Amino acid sequence: MTIAVAVGTKKGLWLARSRAAGEWSVQGPRLAMREVPALAFLPSPASEVPRLLAGVRSEHWGPTVANSPDLGETWEETEQAAIRFPAEDRAALERIWQIQPDPARPDVVWAGCEPTSLWRSTDAGRSFTLVRGLWDHPHRERWQPGAGGAAVHTVVTDPADPDRVLVAMSTGGVYATEDGGDTWQPRNAGISAGFLPDPEPVFGQCVHKVAADAIGPQRLYAQNHGGVYRSDDAAMHWVSIAAGLPADFGFTVLADPDRPGTACVIPLVSDGYRMPPDGRLRVHRTEDGGESWKEVGAGLPDRFWNAVLRDAACVLSPAPGQPSFLVLGTRDGCVYASADEGDSMVQVAAHLPDVLCVRAAVLP
């Protein structure tokens, strides 16, 4: 089985392939000198190479979505930028933070963007339409930019119900729709906002990442700007699951797509000290929905003074019943992969630009 890992960085894209267990080849750069903060492999039949979508941004010439039919060798871009605000909105796209294919409908792709907005494509990512219900939300004027900008950075779809979509934004927190995007409700009950006078506001949190459990998006995990949480009722209520972790700050949370109750975080000390505890880059994994945590990641560096960003890690189930495959990329340009969901990790690449996003797929 060959696994492909697309690595989006500050200065282009690299494509890694596992030739055999622990052996990797890396090609790149592609899209050189363009920032690649968002990537997605589109769902495809097992016999086909999946199409790769990339949210790209040139410092000079602006952002768009590029798509590749051949794992990054060639790229297609539409004449018009794939995502652009209608003139009447008097807004300009800054960056594409998230590309999320709808697992149930092959041509539907969601994009979370800066400024804080959600977009929907019905032509497999070639063009997108602004989701008005969120853009026109009365809370929007009170969503404040986090350090990286004001963006929808997380989109969680529901394979069983295409009208149910959840987003997370920094800041703003978690919002959900049950009518395909027409109306949105904040879903932050129980999540703290230590940077606001009201420690548990209805909205305004800085939720860094949300992931859906293998059972579906009725069970969710959230890595907050301080705090790790689980919801068992589709984000209506959240409970802390940070006990047992060495720190509750971090950017990413991953859920195993094949094993219910299994999720991973990569802790950093705190908001004011964004480095792993003791400089040890490690993955912490729960197999019981956050009741307990185990440190894994043999092979990761012990003197690491940097961070893993919110989309710079992913988990892939190569086949039902098989151990999941975990990849993470660091801000110092290293990529590590594990065929046993983080128990042991090998270095795939080093000395790349800052890694912003990694995504993995099984190749035919």
Place this chain on the structure above:
Amino acid sequence: MTRVVIRLPAVLAEAAGLTGGQREVEVELAPGATVGQVLDAVADGRPRLAWRLRDETGTLRRYVNVFVGDDDVRSAGGLATPVADGDVVTVLPSVAGG
């Protein structure tokens, strides 16, 4: 008429559909035309060029510099800077990134 030549960097010449190393486009405008109208004219029918020069609000992208002769329009009247017959408008990427 006001004839203005626009010089593009290689990446934008490609987006504009120019071939064979061609980097220049000549446009004809009414007297009293502005830099904004020059960009409108050169981007007309060239959507790949248009969005790389200006964002959806019509604002010149932050790291795109436009010169009339040797003068940066940001230090003059911006997109309202007037152009005259025979002017050369040069588009260049500014110093940015790391």
